[in-house]
Amino acid sequence: MHSTRTAAFVAAFVLTATASADSPFDGKSLAGWKAKHSDKGKWVVGTAFAEGNKLVVKEGGSDLVNVQPGSDLFTEQKYGDVTVEVEFMVPKGSNSGVYLMGEYEVQILDSYGKANDKLTQGDLGALYSAAAPKVNAAKAPGEWQKFVIDFQAPKFDGTKKVANAKFIKVILNDVVLHENVEMKSQTPGGLTGKEAAEGPLMFQGDHGPVAFRNIKVSKK
Numbered sequence: 173m174h175s176t177r178t179a180a181f182v183a184a185f186v187l188t189a190t191a192s193a194d195s196p197f198d199g200k201s202l203a204g205w206k207a208k209h210s211d212k213g214k215w216v217v218g219t220a221f222a223e224g225n226k227l228v229v230k231e232g233g234s235d236l237v238n239v240q241p242g243s244d245l246f247t248e249q250k251y252g253d254v255t256v257e258v259e260f261m262v263p264k265g266s267n268s269g270v271y272l273m274g275e276y277e278v279q280i281l282d283s284y285g286k287a288n289d290k291l292t293q294g295d296l297g298a299l300y301s302a303a304a305p306k307v308n309a310a311k312a313p314g315e316w317q318k319f320v321i322d323f324q325a326p327k328f329d330g331t332k333k334v335a336n337a338k339f340i341k342v343i344l345n346d347v348v349l350h351e352n353v354e355m356k357s358q359t360p361g362g363l364t365g366k367e368a369a370e371g372p373l374m375f376q377g378d379h380g381p382v383a384f385r386n387i388k389v390s391k392k
Contacts, residue, residue: 193257193390196247196373199234204248208363213242213377220383222263222314227381235261236384238268238377246274246363246374252325253392256373257318259385264313266380269300272323273371274363276337276355277301280382283310297349299339300359309347316385317345326355328369337367 196204200217207213219233229237238245251273260280262268268280276299283296288307292298297305297319311317320343327335342350358367363374375384 193388195387196249196389197236197384197387202236202245205245206248207243207245207377208374209243209378213238214240215243215245215377220261222261225264225266225381227261227263227383234385236375236387238375238380238382241378241380244271244363244374244377246271246372248372250370250372251389251391252370254323254325255390255392256321256323257386257388257390258321259316259318261316261383262313263381266313266382267376268380268382269376270319270321271359271362271374271376272321272339273325273337273368274374275358275365275367275371276323276339277359277361277376278319278321278339278342280376281310282313283308284312286310297342297344299342299350299353299355302355302359303350303353305344305349307347307349309344309349311345318386319344325369325371326367333367 216237218229218231220235220237221228229239262282265282269277271277279298279300281296286308291304293301293304296310322340324338326333326337337355339350339353
């Protein structure tokens with residue numbers, strides 16, 4: 173009887189957790205997304221493959237691909253405290269990033285093979301300009317990789333900030349890179365350059381080609 177109740181509880185928990193996860197990307201179009209510079213760059217939906225330092229996109233598939241760098245892409249929906257799961261792929265030498273609230277960047281870079289003692293605040297998995305990753309968990313360019321980012325938004329009393337934004341945990345390819353890192357201010361190059369209680373999810377697209385898929389956002 174006890175095992176039956178436990179199984180039922182676990183099943184209910186899994187269903188609740190699954191239901192709370194949402195994807196801002198429908199896998200078919202750019203509906204619900206905006207370009208920071210609508211006259212630059214090119215984001216498309218398809219199936220991405222890396223060829224050297226470029227991405228090639230075939231019709232069909234549900235990858236969100238920046239084939240022509242020039243503009244960041246962000247969600248119309250805004251978020252506060254969230255857990256973001258996202259898979260990404262970059263070709264050789266490419267550079268991108270995931271911006272929580274459009275302002276706090278987790279760096280994407282081809283850092284494959286770099287020694288742990290050489291890692292900087294600009295390498296893959298870094299909290300850009302704030303904290304280098306603990307280890308290099310980068311896969312080779314052209315391979316799909318995965319971030320799980322547990323993020324706490326800054327808190328405000330009216331217009332006064334009373335608590336900094338915080339990366340509770342950042343996991344890359346099942347390896348923990350950061351825990352409980354406070355962000356005293358926004359990352360340079362963000363959407364507005366200002367901190368707020370809510371903001372969009374943004375993918376950097378003005379540096380290099382990158383593809384994303386299986387994007388999930390769980391509000392807390």
